Amino acid sequence: MLKDIEGIILRERDYGESSKILDLFTKEYGVIGIISKGSKKIKSKLSGVSSRLTYGLFHIYYKEDKLSILNSVDIYNPLLNIRNSIINISFATYLSELVHQVLNQSMKKDEIYNLFINSILKINESYDPLVITNILELKLLKYLGVEPILDRCTICGKSTDIVTISADKNGLLCNKCRINEKLVDLKVIKYLRMYYYLDISKISKIDMDSKIKNAIDDFLTEYYNTHTGIYLNCKKFIDDLKMVNIYV
Ligand SMILES: [Zn+2]
Numbered sequence: 374m375l376k377d378i379e380g381i382i383l384r385e386r387d388y389g390e391s392s393k394i395l396d397l398f399t400k401e402y403g404v405i406g407i408i409s410k411g412s413k414k415i416k417s418k419l420s421g422v423s424s425r426l427t428y429g430l431f432h433i434y435y436k437e438d439k440l441s442i443l444n445s446v447d448i449y450n451p452l453l454n455i456r457n458s459i460i461n462i463s464f465a466t467y468l469s470e471l472v473h474q475v476l477n478q479s480m481k482k483d484e485i486y487n488l489f490i491n492s493i494l495k496i497n498e499s500y501d502p503l504v505i506t507n508i509l510e511l512k513l514l515k516y517l518g519v520e521p522i523l524d525r526c527t528i529c530g531k532s533t534d535i536v537t538i539s540a541d542k543n544g545l546l547c548n549k550c551r552i553n554e555k556l557v558d559l560k561v562i563k564y565l566r567m568y569y570y571l572d573i574s575k576i577s578k579i580d581m582d583s584k585i586k587n588a589i590d591d592f593l594t595e596y597y598n599t600h601t602g603i604y605l606n607c608k609k610f611i612d613d614l615k616m617v618n619i620y621v
Contacts, residue, residue: 375444376435378402381428381490383469385409394440395424396473397431398489403482404473407433409443426452426465426493454497460614464502465493467607468509474603479516488512491573501579503586503615508568510593519600523566526550538562540595561588587615 380399388394393409409424429448433441455461472489479485492509496502514520522544525532534547538561539554545562546554564585594612597603 374435376433378405378431378433378435379429379449380405380431381469381493382424382426383473385424393424395427395443397433398472398476398486400483400486404476405435405441407431407441407443425469426455428452428490428493450494450497452493452497454499455493461496461502463607463610463614464506465496467605467611468492468506470605470607471510471513471603474605475513475516478518481516485513485516488573495573495576500576501581501586503590503611504579504581505573505576506611507586507589507593508571508573510597511565511568512573514596514601517601517603521565521596523562523569535559535562538565538592540592540599543600557588557592558585560585561592565589565592590615 378397378399378401380397382395383398383404384396385393388408391411395407395409396404397407398404427446427448428450429446431446432444434444435441452465455465468489472485475485476482488509492505495505511521521527521538521540523538525545526535526547526549527539527542527544528550529547531547531549534549535545536548536551537546537554537556538544539546542554560582564581568589594608
């Protein structure tokens, strides 16, 4: 059946001599596999390289539970500010791999789709890719069933006298319940809460101290390592960028 489906390509892999299988993330069907024969139709519009992150309206012969076949695609946004920046493409690639993993563990495909598209668009609009990445990482934890507790002490439930946050203990700690966990700047907690509640599509300005930004990223990295079992090779490149502060 011929269908027009909005989506974004999360991954591509070779299929035979000249064809590719594309993992197309759609709001309606989650991730569907489509065969792109010759792959020329997409490539010519994007001047080469990978079809990953092609975002548009895909005209496909849809086959339920089988590989669909790509006919053509109308591109909504060529995402040139991502494609032309090694830093942005690294973050966007990491997010597409991460979302791919989260989708295996959650039924809320449409919510995850909106979060992902909005994050990609904001990175393309040149907002700080680390901040956008961290916001999405934090929001995705809900779909992995391992949200941190950010509104009260994770041990005693009190919401006053909060002194730090611990990945190991799932969230905030008050002065009484903290044992030897490292203290963080309270701005880290304030911004984490903000990341959690804000609507990515409405971001119009990001102005953050790089120390706070990095502390938030450290927390989320540790949190993912401790609670999710997700490890992605492409994260390492981002961590290296952070070490030299090159993305700032
Ligand atoms: Zn407590």
